[in-house]
Amino acid sequence: MSGNKGRLVLNHSTHIPGLLEILGKLIHYPGIQTVTPGVISRVKGHAPHLKLRISVPIRGGFKVLARSGKTVQEVFIVTTLSSDELVNTITQI
Incomplete structure (x- = not known):
């Protein structure tokens, strides 16, 4: 991980529990410039663990969809x- 750090934009008051912790780690990886959480929705399926x-x-x-x-x-x-490099980065977190 380099000294250059990306930026985490917090423009929503609500987030999926645990998501900000993961995104906070993600911005420290090289090549990540800005991370912005967006709209939260309800879905029919059920994901037992937080998954990006x-x-x-x-x-x-x-x-990226966080479920x-x-x-x-x-x-x-x-x-x-x-895309492949981002998948590898996310799996390292």
Whole structure:
């Protein structure tokens, strides 16, 4: 991990429990520039543990879905990493 640190943007008052801790670690990885948690929604399926999955590419990065229980939260990550590199980074946390 380098001395350069990404930025965690907190523009929502609510987050999935445990998500901010993971995102706080993620911003320390090289290539991660900005991490912005987004909208929280309810879903029908049930994820027993907090899990992050890359959803779609966005300009300059990726949209990631954080799932826990019946709740899903969008997370926008601006990064120079490829999809595979981001998956590897997330699994290291």
